[in-house]
Amino acid sequence: MLQVMSKKVLIVEDNELNMKLFRDLLEAHGYETVQTREGLKALDMAREHKPDLILMDIQLPEVSGLDVTKWIKNDDALSEIPVVAVTAFAMKGDEERIRQGGCEGYMSKPITVTTFIETVRKFLG
């Protein structure tokens, strides 16, 4: 039996419940997940696990998700990994600001299951 390597998603999210929601949703759809609650650890996790996609919360306790994204995009080994922002900043202009910050995708919280999975599939096929 051929074991297909499942795609790996790194979730950077400081809220426990939201982390669980994204993890359960992704795993239910056959994705493997790695998680961190701290933006500062996200870079190390990305280097270590080489995920296929990063879901990035923007408002993190110590460092902004946008800064973390910038580090990732400046790292030659990681810059190819798509970053999708998942944020409760849903005010006018937020999406534009976040996309300019280097994120390839944007989802506003609260998410709906359908759009969440569609967005993830768009990047992971």
Add this chain to the structure above:
Amino acid sequence: MRFLENAFFGLAGRALHAAWIGLCLFAFMTAPAPISSWIIAGFAVAVVPGVIGLFLAGSRLPRSDLARLFLALVWILPGICAALAYGAALSPAALIFLAGPSVLAASVNAAQGRMAAVLSALAFVLCVLAGVPGPLTTGAQALLATPEIWAAFAGFLALAGLVARTRLERRLSRLERTVRETASAAEAFARAPSPLMALDKDGTIQAASRAIRRIVPGAPNELNGLPADGLGFDEDAQDAVRQGLTSASEGGPADGGCFAFDVRDRDGSAQTVDARAVATPDGYVLTLERQSSTLVKGQTPAVISDDLARLEAERDAAIAANRSKSEFLAAVSHELRTPLNAIIGFSDMMKQRIFGPLPARYAEYGDLIHESGTHLLDLIGDVLDMSKIEADRYELDTEVFDARDVVEISSKMLRLRAEEKDIALYTEVGETPLMVEADRKALRQILLNLLSNAVKFTPEGGAVVAMVQAQGDALVLAVGDSGVGIKAEELEGVGKAWNQTDSARTSSERGSGLGLSLVQALAELHGGTMGVQSTPDEGTTVTVSLPVMLEAVVEPMGADATLEVHQRIKAAQSLGEELQTGTGA
């Protein structure tokens, strides 16, 4: 009569001068043979002003006084020539001297009219002096004897006179109006409840309100013509008034012209008077007010600037409070969305049975949690939008789109909720595209709010109709329902922010009280209006009119949108009843 004023320019001017040329030609053609060179010369001279007038009137030259003066002087030319040629300055030909001044009288200001008259007279005198008496040639006699020429000339003078009269009358009526206005202004000034004086540049009273006697009890009845600083004031007061006027005319700081002085009351006691002088083009306006006891003489300007500083500080604080309010709301929105993500997300997973089937009861609970979460999210959005609008921070993001799409999408979003309550939801969007330039999100919000209100407050089996049409440059959206309606005394409060009607409060349905106020605010942001028509227990129709059509649509006016919606609802209801009886039978 305005066209007469322009009789010498524009179309009328062209026609007039062309007619003159035509007349000259006619006279020339009908002149008896033989045609002498005098006749040709006479014709040439006569025709010149016509040609020049035709050119000036027809060209796009500014209708400047200079152009008019030039034309008038040209009109003097035939007179001079005729007089010189025929040596008959005292003959009827001299009448032509009147042409120039009459043209000017009709169209130019008085000074230039006078100048033309003087030039004309001068030319006349010169002609008389230089006059070479001699017999007129037969041709010239014949030309002068042509009745058409004189008839035309008389008509010309009559027209000029008429125009001059019109101008004079208009001027007279303007003057009359000015006099009337001045009289009523003077009367108002005299009756003004505050002690007021209008002074000329020397400080002489031109007008005073009767209230001035409150301040200066011994003042004579007729104040006009008296010096303001001499109203029975002592020397200090006179100095103060003079200095105050000087400081007002120098226009210094905002409190320039503020001063205070003492006057003697009837009982001889000193009363401090606050005065403020403002410079006007012709002099000053001086206001006097008895000083309140807390103020000290000579300190008024400082007190006023203190007040100003305090008011400014208060205003800044209010602005800051408003800003921090919207920042607070943005933070609240963020904080609320984070747990809502879990609520809506997990219940959505239950709804979609991602991990397999659920017992029916739990499935229902999951749906309810999801629905409530979504509702809460809508409310947060409304509250936030309303706050932004109130803080003037809502920016419209306009684009061009077909308004019908928004109506279709919005009603599709509400269709499920309507079906659950067995409410018939109809949309009427017409067949022609309704291209508008507006904020698509705002328009959708307007429709969603109206539709969800309508569905919410319509009992089971009712009907909701959404219509959209163009009326001139306005896009008219109307949403009507057969719901509970709004009481007349509550209609007034509808649209005011944070206001919820009693019926909405007592209803089992939830509402933030923001739905309609948000609709109204969004409509007003687009420069539009919202109207509500409601009859309790019959239904409500809300009409929103937005001046956003890309191209004004001129259609045979359909019936009033509200009325039309009403009729549709009636029709929809009776159809629904029929269907029900149908199925029941």
